[in-house]
Amino acid sequence: MPALETLQVFQSLNRSPNARLEACAELGDGLSAAVWSNHHDAQDYQAPDHHTLSCYIGGGTGTFRRDQPGTKGGPDKLCILPAEHQSAWVINGEIRLAHVYFSPEQFALGCVTLLDREPRALQLRESTFLEDAAQARRFHQLVALNWHEPAERLLTSSLAHEMLSHTLLGQVGARDGLRLKGGLAAYQRRLLTAYIDHHLEDAISLGQLAGLCALSEYHFARMFRQSFGLPPHQYLLARRLARAQALLRGGALPLSEIAWMCGFSSASHFTHRFRQAVGATPGEYRQALRT
The missing domain is CATH 2.60.120.10 (Jelly Rolls)
Structure with a gap:
């Protein structure tokens, strides 16, 4: 925002x-x-x-x-x-x-x-x-x-x-009277959301996601944004951060393990992305919820 x-x-x-x-x-x-x-x-x-x-x-x-x-x-x-x-x-x-x-x-x-x-x-x-x-x-x-x-x-x-x-x-x-043009089919959208949520710890590429829908990377990226309201990389990051927040709320796993489980390349990369999105480090977030 x-x-x-x-x-x-x-x-x-x-x-x-x-x-x-x-x-x-x-x-x-x-x-x-x-x-x-x-x-x-x-x-x-x-x-x-x-x-x-x-x-x-x-x-x-x-x-x-x-x-x-x-x-x-x-x-x-x-x-x-x-x-x-x-x-x-x-x-x-x-x-x-x-x-x-x-x-x-x-x-x-x-x-x-x-x-x-x-x-x-x-x-x-x-x-x-x-x-x-x-x-x-x-x-x-x-x-x-x-x-x-x-x-x-x-x-x-x-x-x-x-x-x-x-x-x-x-x-x-x-929306009344709306006729959608372009974008992904409903089954493709559900396939993608399920795949992303089940592979957040993996290095997911645009090519992998496009391949699930049998589309070129360029065409897929455009259709994904039409159907999801944001580009693939932004959606993927949001889902990784959502999982990280759930793990921070629900237990005492080491931050390095949470970083790995959510697909971040290192604990420092995880901390940087988390602070950018949430305004606090993962440790500060967990401590705030505990107190």
């Missing part, structure tokens, strides 16, 4: 003289979060290139969308603002809200790994003032953490992943 300051929803609030940024953090894995307070303001969002989950932590009873003036917000109300959506808001009175931003690539990964569907066939459903007690509780837990303390920031990242998974499982629907 781009730097937090480049995200349109974040930028829009940050420019407002009435909005105050209380906390923000980039959480790795295409996720970031912010807590805002605001009062007597107006905000317009025009086709952002990222998705936003929002929860009213306090206030908001005078907040509404210009196209829905009769429907007001309130504490624990949730909003789902997909990428490319348009909305205009009026904030009367005081409001405190938390945002979790996530990238199209994270949406694509969730569609493939959680829903076993092509990302381009699905869309995140826009929702205003949704009631979801479990999701609101996660937001309150997130806001209560100290994002500047490394261990608690990692817990914030875990909560953000839970929120994203919850949203994908409940708030994603098929």
Whole structure:
């Protein structure tokens, strides 16, 4: 995900003289979060290139969308603002809200790994003032953490992943009237995901994956991106890091062994890639979850 300051929803609030940024953090894995307070303001969002989950932590009873003036917000109300959506808001009175931003690539990964569907066939459903007690509780837990303390920031990242998974499982629907062209067949996509997950410890090449689908490497790479929403190397790295996180959460294996089991050439390469994606070393990640 781009730097937090480049995200349109974040930028829009940050420019407002009435909005105050209380906390923000980039959480790795295409996720970031912010807590805002605001009062007597107006905000317009025009086709952002990222998705936003929002929860009213306090206030908001005078907040509404210009196209829905009769429907007001309130504490624990949730909003789902997909990428490319348009909305205009009026904030009367005081409001405190938390945002979790996530990238199209994270949406694509969730569609493939959680829903076993092509990302381009699905869309995140826009929702205003949704009631979801479990999701609101996660937001309150997130806001209560100290994002500047490394261990608690990692817990914030875990909560953000839970929120994203919850949203994908409940708030994603098929795109109406869509006729997919190109890309891989469903059986090829499932063959590839199963093969990759069963061979993460191996040095998987583009040629091997292309061969499974009887395609040239060039044609395969283009079709893979169409069906998975990201290129093969990025998907493979994401799956390796997901396995590493599961192993770090679930036991006390040496880091060198985890590196080997997840297909990294060395412990130092594993640590470098893990820090790039998560914002902490594997050891720091494991220690944070233990404490």
